[in-house]
Amino acid sequence: MSGEVGPSVAARDDLAGVVDLFEWLTREELSRAVSELAFKRRSEVDADAIADAIDVAVAEYALVPAPREALSTDGNGVGEAADPLAVGPAAFPSLPADAGDLPHILDVPERAVDREALSAAVLDRLSTDAVAAIADDDAERLEVLADVTYDVETWAPVDVAPIRERIVAELDGE
Structure with a gap:
């Protein structure tokens, strides 16, 4: 087959x-x-x-x-x-x-x-991706990243709230 x-x-x-x-x-x-x-x-x-x-x-x-x-x-x-x-x-x-x-x-x-080092890298990448999506006015990507912020918080002991708040504010047109 x-x-x-x-x-x-x-x-x-x-x-x-x-x-x-x-x-x-x-x-x-x-x-x-x-x-x-x-x-x-x-x-x-x-x-x-x-x-x-x-x-x-x-x-x-x-x-x-x-x-x-x-x-x-x-x-x-x-x-x-x-x-x-x-x-x-x-x-x-x-x-x-x-x-x-x-x-x-x-x-x-x-x-x-090393989960701590990996978590820090993911947090940095998420921030960079969010800034790029905001600069590109890419609402679809921002929606994906907003969902990822919740995943990151359950995956690692990091505070993603500031990134999520910025993404949501951009999506809401604030």
């Missing part, structure tokens, strides 16, 4: 579930994981479609770019890992079928995420 992998493999929460298996993955590793899952299903997946799905998950804060200082492997630093991603505040991680085999297939070292 052949064909394209359905949306369930590339859904943002499935992507988050795959990343959650490892604590963090690079974009390349996540793309490879999705390709491996497709292979196990005897399906094909387009590399551009995977990249697009990852971009959507990042834009929606299901996955978040992780600063190197928030990441470690086997007690060591990350080194030159390109584009590391961690599970973000808007994710409800779920594992796609056969994902339990991925730790054996990908063969990556034990990894950890």
Whole structure:
């Protein structure tokens, strides 16, 4: 049986579930994981479609770019890992079928995420994204970011109220 992998493999929460298996993955590793899952299903997946799905998950804060200082492997630093991603505040991680085999297939070292450093980076990104959306007068993006502010507060011990208040004021035309 052949064909394209359905949306369930590339859904943002499935992507988050795959990343959650490892604590963090690079974009390349996540793309490879999705390709491996497709292979196990005897399906094909387009590399551009995977990249697009990852971009959507990042834009929606299901996955978040992780600063190197928030990441470690086997007690060591990350080194030159390109584009590391961690599970973000808007994710409800779920594992796609056969994902339990991925730790054996990908063969990556034990990894950890410093949640405090990751939370600070997400808060900075949220603030930057809000400023950009306000400058662009992008109400749709502001709506997404307003929802994300609630997710961030339940995900990490940070105060997002000032950002949310600014977003809501902009949406209300104040």
